[in-house]
Amino acid sequence: MADKHKLATRLIHAGVHPDPTTGAIMTPIYQTSTYVQAAPGDHKGYEYARTQNPTRTALQDALASIENGQYGLCFGSGMAATDAVAKLLQPGDEVIVSNDLYGGTYRIFTKVFANYGIKFHFIDMSDAQNIRNYINGNTKMVWVETPTNPLLNIIDIEAAAKISKEHKLLLVVDNTFASPYLQNPLDFGADIVLHSATKYLGGHSDVVHGALIMNDAALEEKLRFIQNSCGAVPGPHDCWLVLRGIKTLHVRMQRHCENGKKIAEYLRSHPKVGKTIWCGFEDHPNHAIAKKQMRDFGGMISFTLKDDNINAALEVLKKTKLFSLAESLGGVESLIGHPATMTHASIPQEDRIARGLSDSLIRLSVGIEDIDDLIEDLKQAIG
Numbered sequence: 001m002a003d004k005h006k007l008a009t010r011l012i013h014a015g016v017h018p019d020p021t022t023g024a025i026m027t028p029i030y031q032t033s034t035y036v037q038a039a040p041g042d043h044k045g046y047e048y049a050r051t052q053n054p055t056r057t058a059l060q061d062a063l064a065s066i067e068n069g070q071y072g073l074c075f076g077s078g079m080a081a082t083d084a085v086a087k088l089l090q091p092g093d094e095v096i097v098s099n100d101l102y103g104g105t106y107r108i109f110t111k112v113f114a115n116y117g118i119k120f121h122f123i124d125m126s127d128a129q130n131i132r133n134y135i136n137g138n139t140k141m142v143w144v145e146t147p148t149n150p151l152l153n154i155i156d157i158e159a160a161a162k163i164s165k166e167h168k169l170l171l172v173v174d175n176t177f178a179s180p181y182l183q184n185p186l187d188f189g190a191d192i193v194l195h196s197a198t199k200y201l202g203g204h205s206d207v208v209h210g211a212l213i214m215n216d217a218a219l220e221e222k223l224r225f226i227q228n229s230c231g232a233v234p235g236p237h238d239c240w241l242v243l244r245g246i247k248t249l250h251v252r253m254q255r256h257c258e259n260g261k262k263i264a265e266y267l268r269s270h271p272k273v274g275k276t277i278w279c280g281f282e283d284h285p286n287h288a289i290a291k292k293q294m295r296d297f298g299g300m301i302s303f304t305l306k307d308d309n310i311n312a313a314l315e316v317l318k319k320t321k322l323f324s325l326a327e328s329l330g331g332v333e334s335l336i337g338h339p340a341t342m343t344h345a346s347i348p349q350e351d352r353i354a355r356g357l358s359d360s361l362i363r364l365s366v367g368i369e370d371i372d373d374l375i376e377d378l379k380q381a382i383g
């Protein structure tokens with residue numbers, strides 16, 4: 001989608017056209033399974049709704065535009081999008097994956113695709129050059145999540161892209177945590193951007209949805225073939241919710257970032273808090289890379305307590321009132337979570353600890369409520 005407009009304009013207008021029959025300014029929810037043909041093969045570009053749906057088309061075009069890509073493809077969830085990308089692989093292929101990543105991604109790789117003879121290397125990419133140590137003749141793909149979940153490590157996308165290009169590997173970047181407002185991986189040389197639109201893109205905790213964005217036409221064709229053949233497509237109503245959500249992405253993200261900064265600073269100064277992890281801190285190990293590839297630092301924060309035991313952490317989780325105890329992130333409301341027992345419970349404890357994900361780590365998805373109320377809530381919960 002070549003579009004000269006700036007992001008804030010594209011978030012609202014890209015992909016969206018007044019409905020040709022009524023002029024409706026909002027893309028209708030085309031709740032249909034099929035389309036009537038005038039004669040066999042004589043149709044308006046829409047044959048069957050697994051293959052094409054106009055509400056989905058509008059969203060796919062919008063997502064492509066806001067990620068500075070040519071093509072967008074939507075799926076029934078972020079995991080369905082991950083599944084589609086993994087289906088580009090064949091038995092014997094190897095993938096190099098950042099080792100601190102979404103628990104569900106770890107699970108689908110190790111419990112589903114490993115059964116099909118695909119090998120995954122989960123490695124520390126805080127120095128992207130480490131990727132080189134795992135490349136061999138079978139390597140086909142590099143999978144990066146940045147910022148990582150939940151330790152908020154930052155991986156240098158440009159460096160990972162350079163290594164991937166040298167070895168003709170596909171670079172996939174899960175951009176869910178940053179959102180297109182903060183980071184556009186295709187601009188740094190990634191081949192595929194993945195989103196769980198369930199998070200910041202949808203933004204209102206009311207939809208599960210996934211997306212892929214890319215520039216290469218042949219890659220798009222392969223992934224569109226998988227999208228249609230495997231059928232993990234989103235319904236039109238869910239596409240419509242994401243289309244509605246992205247119209248305010250820039251406004252929401254601005255507040256997520258402002259609130260995130262203030263809360264990160266508050267936690268860091270709190271006498272009972274141990275370590276506060278937020279990529280906006282200048283002493284974050286990869287802050288310089290975050291500054292290079294992100295426009296701001298977001299509202300995802302993790303912290304531990306000085307009283308570093310699981311019960312002290314669970315006590316805080318029980319006491320917050322505005323921060324709701326829930327999995328997920330990126331909605332307008334603030335959430336608090338405990339990765340070890342919630343989002344990352346599918347990773348074995350020894351693997352978790354080896355990666356620095358301690359049992360007392362608490363993760364915040366800072367929402368867009370009033371900052372004073374949010375800080376007050378943390379104050380009474382931490383004590």
Ligand SMILES: *Cc1c(COP(=O)(O)O)cnc(C)c1O
Nearest residue numbers: 077078079102174176196198209
């Ligand atoms: C939530 C999430 C996913 C999975 O997306 P779903 O929409 O829940 O299937 C993948 N990656 C990251 C970083 C996520 O946060």
